Amino acid sequence: MQLGSLQLSSNLFLSPLAGYTNLPFRRVVREVGGVGLCTTDLVNARSLLERRPKALKLIETQDTDRPLAVQLFGSVPEEMRDATQLLESMGVDLVDINMGCPVKKVCKVGGGSAMMTELDKTAALVAGMVNAVKIPITAKMRLGWDDDNITAPDLARALEEVGVAALFVHGRTRQQGFSGRVNLNGIRSVARAVKRVPVIGNGDVTTPQAARHMMEQTGCAGVSIGRGAFYDPWIFQRTSHLLLTGDLLAEPDFGERIRVLQRHFDLMIEVFGEELGCRMFRKVAPWYSRRFGPASEFNKKVVRISTREDFAAVLENYMRWRERFLDNDGQLKSQFQPAPMVASFLQPEEAGAAPSAIPVPKGPIDVW
Ligand SMILES: Cc1cc2nc3c(=O)[nH]c(=O)nc-3n(C[C@H](O)[C@H](O)[C@H](O)COP(=O)(O)O)c2cc1C
DSSP states (O other): OEETTEEOSOSEEEOOOTTTOOHHHHHHHHHHOOOSEEEEEEEEHHHHHTTOHHHHHHTOOOTTSOSEEEEEEOSOHHHHHHHHHHHHHTTOSEEEEEEOOOOHHHHTTTOGGGGGGOHHHHHHHHHHHHHHOSSOEEEEEOSBSSTTOOOHHHHHHHHHHTTOSEEEEESSBTTTTTOSOOOHHHHHHHHHHOSSSOEEEESSOOSHHHHHHHHHHHOOSEEEESHHHHHOTTHHHHHHHHHHHSOOOOOOOHHHHHHHHHHHHHHHHHHHOHHHHHHHHHHHHHHHHTTSSSOHHHHHHHTTOOSHHHHHHHHHHHHHHHGGGBOTTSOBOGGGSOOOOOOTTTSOTTSTTOOOOOOOOOSOGGGO
16 A cells, blocks of 8 residues: 555554554554554644653654654644654654544644544645655544534545545544444545545454455545554454455464563563553553453453563463363363454444453543
């Protein structure tokens, strides 16, 4: 897939998830394979221009973290333009603009989803960014503010006019937050609204089959996966294989899950240091263990790790504890095996092994 001047190895994208899509996680999904482009968490353009440490940490990268998109949010055209130029000078491959964030703090200053309510102003801001740099500029939007204001098709056309390289569309409105199901018809209407620019569908993809279904139903050129990648870092590899060959690879076995868990832990320590890395990993490890089969012993202990040694001890004890669930061949006895992942479009969310959710803002959207 080609986005402006940027050639990508696949049409699968890691969606930004603030608090999750940090450097260690991006490296993990890249190493597992299948992803074409990874994006940082959203970064405040002004904070970046002021070189705030928090903003600089969010864009921390390495040679092995390529190609990389940084996602900016902001609503002041000059700041967005200058931050884009700064990112280009730092070697970032692509700048994505957040037009989907539903959170009040972002919307009330005209950023995030609020950009979908003022098409001309938004197009002018994007034109300023496109014209200031050589790297591709993309936008990530929702379907609109609410059901009465589905502006995504018109906004997509306006942004195509000013030269964006691709559009990412999360098939929900701002009003929906993260509730309900992704609206594939909504994504299709955006894909149909533009002439050349690739539209990348996004929302609720947690299996390779769901990614293929989204492409078939919407005509989108690629798929961007957020929560599904955190639930399952192998999703890009398996989706890419499915799209290329029509064959569904088996889910990774326990040994592979442990290998990637350990790798993720090591990268967390490398990037954040032992103390913070361990603390952050307490939130990550239980996502891996959901697919281990019996894991209560692991889950109880891993949320208390503070050092490398703690983590090694937790793993070692867990391996011993888990032996009681194995047969003579060292495989999990069938009654203890986790159910296969269920494609979200086929089953209600609570069915089968559909993952319970990464926390999202809850309650009335007006107070988010
Ligand atoms: C915890 C969390 C953080 C998110 N952070 C961002 C963000 O920084 N920028 C953005 O454009 N979208 C953000 N999103 C939205 C996701 O990128 C994505 O559009 C949405 O979760 C639907 O896709 P998914 O079902 O594949 O996760 C976030 C979503 C969640 C759940």
